[in-house]
Amino acid sequence: MAVHRRGYRRYEGERTGRAARLLVLPRFAWNQLMKQRFVVVIFMLALFWPVACMLFVYLANHRDLLIGVPADLTGFLNVNATFFVTFMNAQATFAVLLAAFAGPSLIAPDLGNGALSLYFSRPFSRGDYLLARMLVLLGIFAPVTWIPGIAIFLMQSGLAGWDWMAGNWVLGAGVVAGFLLWTFFVSLVAMTCSAYVKWRMVAGALVLGTFFVLAGAAEITAEVLEAEWPSAFNPARAMNQIWCTMLGAEPIPGPDALQSLLTLAALSVVMMVVLNRKIRPVEVLS
Amino acid sequence: MTPVIELKNLRVTLGRREILKGISSRLGESGSGKAIGLLGPNGAGKSTLIRTLLGFHKASGGSARILGFDCHSQTRQVLSQVGYMPENDAFIAGMTAVRLLRVMGELSGLPERAALEKAHEVLFHVGLGEARYRPLGEYSLGMKQMAKLAQAIVHGPELVILDEPTNGLDPAARARMLRLVKEMKQDHGMNIVLCSHLLRDVEEVCDEVVILNEGAIVHHADLEAERRANRRFVELEVSGDDAGLAEALKRNDAEGVSEGAGRWRIVLPPAVEVDVIWRLASEQRLDIVRLTHRRDSLEEIFLKAVGHIQSTPGESTAPLEEVVVDGGS
Numbered sequence: 001m002a003v004h005r006r007g008y009r010r011y012e013g014e015r016t017g018r019a020a021r022l023l024v025l026p027r028f029a030w031n032q033l034m035k036q037r038f039v040v041v042i043f044m045l046a047l048f049w050p051v052a053c054m055l056f057v058y059l060a061n062h063r064d065l066l067i068g069v070p071a072d073l074t075g076f077l078n079v080n081a082t083f084f085v086t087f088m089n090a091q092a093t094f095a096v097l098l099a100a101f102a103g104p105s106l107i108a109p110d111l112g113n114g115a116l117s118l119y120f121s122r123p124f125s126r127g128d129y130l131l132a133r134m135l136v137l138l139g140i141f142a143p144v145t146w147i148p149g150i151a152i153f154l155m156q157s158g159l160a161g162w163d164w165m166a167g168n169w170v171l172g173a174g175v176v177a178g179f180l181l182w183t184f185f186v187s188l189v190a191m192t193c194s195a196y197v198k199w200r201m202v203a204g205a206l207v208l209g210t211f212f213v214l215a216g217a218a219e220i221t222a223e224v225l226e227a228e229w230p231s232a233f234n235p236a237r238a239m240n241q242i243w244c245t246m247l248g249a250e251p252i253p254g255p256d257a258l259q260s261l262l263t264l265a266a267l268s269v270v271m272m273v274v275l276n277r278k279i280r281p282v283e284v285l286s
Numbered sequence: 287m288t289p290v291i292e293l294k295n296l297r298v299t300l301g302r303r304e305i306l307k308g309i310s311s312r313l314g315e316s317g318s319g320k321a322i323g324l325l326g327p328n329g330a331g332k333s334t335l336i337r338t339l340l341g342f343h344k345a346s347g348g349s350a351r352i353l354g355f356d357c358h359s360q361t362r363q364v365l366s367q368v369g370y371m372p373e374n375d376a377f378i379a380g381m382t383a384v385r386l387l388r389v390m391g392e393l394s395g396l397p398e399r400a401a402l403e404k405a406h407e408v409l410f411h412v413g414l415g416e417a418r419y420r421p422l423g424e425y426s427l428g429m430k431q432m433a434k435l436a437q438a439i440v441h442g443p444e445l446v447i448l449d450e451p452t453n454g455l456d457p458a459a460r461a462r463m464l465r466l467v468k469e470m471k472q473d474h475g476m477n478i479v480l481c482s483h484l485l486r487d488v489e490e491v492c493d494e495v496v497i498l499n500e501g502a503i504v505h506h507a508d509l510e511a512e513r514r515a516n517r518r519f520v521e522l523e524v525s526g527d528d529a530g531l532a533e534a535l536k537r538n539d540a541e542g543v544s545e546g547a548g549r550w551r552i553v554l555p556p557a558v559e560v561d562v563i564w565r566l567a568s569e570q571r572l573d574i575v576r577l578t579h580r581r582d583s584l585e586e587i588f589l590k591a592v593g594h595i596q597s598t599p600g601e602s603t604a605p606l607e608e609v610v611v612d613g614g615s
Contacts, residue, residue, distance in 0.1 A: 010442030
């Protein structure tokens, strides 16, 4: 019978579990995000560099195709830790751009429209909500970060032989773990900005500002104080240092990986505190 | 039978202010399809009580249970059986009504297909069938209220909590909303908690009423019993010497108290008609300046409970149930 004819009946069937409910918001959010032109454009652009890196890997393993190319240029074709760190830095920038365009639409509209009371009056906690919102970002970051990263690693392994893989497994593990760390941090920044500022444009600008302004401020402070430690507050630099250590590349001058990791962890804690204060079904004015 | 809501010395403090001051009560019976009205002046603690039941606020003392589950330690079990219609605007920007209901249904644990089916079904039920593909931002206030009601019942909850459901509705929309609420309890066996400042809405829909004032329950009335008693309340204003009227009323099984200046409040038992007052006035040679009578008494109960009137004649015979008040200021 047609729905409009049969009238309302209470639902009495099976209920889904917590995992299925967690994926409800990401499913709908991904659908919405893929309708945003800027998000799609950045998403597509972010796939060019991995393709270029795959071509690099192919050429590095088929030097016979480069007959006539000077030896000092072909010597540059090495798939090593430096290559992966370079790849990761480029993709990390795209992740930040994606966060700036996709992040603000996640929490700000819910706060602006009082939707949180609708979510939290269901078997869906604040923790579930934050996790679901983070899954949205981790989901769109994955195809431009660790998935192409591991694809490149596997391609190199296939072309160079499994001995190479056994000897360089740390590169593959480092790419995945390094990207997961970065995307977690970027997601937190995007969610915090979205929760703090209700206007989407301002929230987007704030995401970019967090990375670029914070980077500038950290480096200027380091110069003024003639000290290295403020550089750890430059998130991109701090993460780069961590990646270099994880992948075994030459570390960059400045605070070491542990100091960088601790700084990013401290910033993450601050953002979690902000989220905990903002994501509430009702605001209590005391 | 498990009570729908069970409060035991519930205390809630927000900031440094104690909002609920140790309230205790057992309201409704699960599966009975009854409506409980929650009344009280502004700042009485109605919304805080609702939010505590939903787990939004943590109790600073005592406990609150819904359908046998503790609202704090068993929040998931509670919320899977509850539907909530908030007072304020609450929707997801850019979404159509059908999509909102689908999301809400799925978050309540309905499988994808069932959630979509229920979303359509409920929207037709509340009269938004034709507008279900329009973005919620384009809805009128009345339509938004209906959409909020729809999202509260999409998953077929055992208990529906409605916070000021008729706010901002025109008379026709208000009547439709109240009819839907009555259907929910009568036809679908849902228990309802209706929080409203409109006494007529509560009286029309509810079977029990709880009156809160300054963070304490000051009255709990069984409106069903009240209706069964079928008493009539008369407000009378006369000119002349009314000294003998009280005695005359008593002889006719009615009770009345003088408020001075010829004003009287009278309670007539079911068997006594209003005509008797005309007869008594004539016998006492009194001129009737004004006479109003009504069957409902909720306004009187409410005013008395919150301290605006001192007493109601016939109070000792009234089939009202006084409730335990553990707290209070």
